[in-house]
Amino acid sequence: SQKIEQNSEALNIQEGKTATLTCNYTNYSPAYLQWYRQDPGRGPVFLLLIRENEKEKRKERLKVTFDTTLKQSLFHITASQPADSATYLCALEGSYNTDKLIFGTGTRLQVFP
Amino acid sequence: GAVVSQHPSWVICKSGTSVKIECRSLDFQATTMFWYRQFPKQSLMLMATSNEGSKATYEQGVEKDKFLINHASLTLSTLTVTSAHPEDSSFYICSALRGAGALTDTQYFGPGTRLTVL
Numbered sequence: 001s002q003k004i005e006q007n008s009e010a011l012n013i014q015e016g017k018t019a020t021l022t023c024n025y026t027n028y029s030p031a032y033l034q035w036y037r038q039d040p041g042r043g044p045v046f047l048l049l050i051r052e053n054e055k056e057k058r059k060e061r062l063k064v065t066f067d068t069t070l071k072q073s074l075f076h077i078t079a080s081q082p083a084d085s086a087t088y089l090c091a092l093e094g095s096y097n098t099d100k101l102i103f104g105t106g107t108r109l110q111v112f113p
Numbered sequence: 114g115a116v117v118s119q120h121p122s123w124v125i126c127k128s129g130t131s132v133k134i135e136c137r138s139l140d141f142q143a144t145t146m147f148w149y150r151q152f153p154k155q156s157l158m159l160m161a162t163s164n165e166g167s168k169a170t171y172e173q174g175v176e177k178d179k180f181l182i183n184h185a186s187l188t189l190s191t192l193t194v195t196s197a198h199p200e201d202s203s204f205y206i207c208s209a210l211r212g213a214g215a216l217t218d219t220q221y222f223g224p225g226t227r228l229t230v231l
Contacts, residue, residue, distance in 0.1 A: 036222075041204075041225065041227070043222035044222045100159060100162060102159065103158075104156060
């Protein structure tokens with residue numbers, strides 16, 4: 001069956017360090033993968049999209065990699081700040097050639113001073 | 114920027130009543146909107162795809178007669194939870210697709226509606 005896995009345990013890191021979050025998927029061949037941020041009691045906010053033919057994408061302090069052989073995406077936040085504390089969700093194209101998204105369960109990131 | 118609003122932000126109702134949730138794209142037109150449900154500490158689960166001027170497409174296991182979706186205009190989709198029961202208590206989130214039809218058009222999410230059924 002299709003599955004998207006993110007580390008369900010919270011990731012606690014010190015301010016200034018690089019946070020690395022993992023998204024693994026099975027039985028999918030997505031054309032793209034997206035990362036979102038979700039704060040408690042709020043809707044997700046789009047961060048980055050990476051296509052299957054892209055290995056890496058950057059946006060300010062964010063970097064995403066996409067390895068279609070390993071079926072894995074890594075999400076990095078460099079020089080992390082307490083304001084980066086949130087839950088981060090990865091999402092895949094849900095069905096071939098559609099806009100439907102299937103979300104992972106998310107990883108809670110806590111950046112402490 | 115692209116803003117999507119939801120109303121109400123929270124609602125408490127008695128079991129057996131119906132509740133309507135509105136999703137609006139404030140500064141862009143959205144031919145397609147999506148409705149999700151999220152239980153505590155779980156991921157967003159896609160319930161249905163709402164297309165302006167046509168019937169919604171529901172995901173497997175979602176009762177279309179219980180969750181009525183109406184996408185009457187390019188900026189408004191509504192979700193009505195009919196005959197709500199306590200197990201329908203959840204966080205309902207909508208998203209609106211902004212773009213010209215490319216596969217990677219961005220979904221913009223609303224702030225969510227917390228439904229509690231007593």
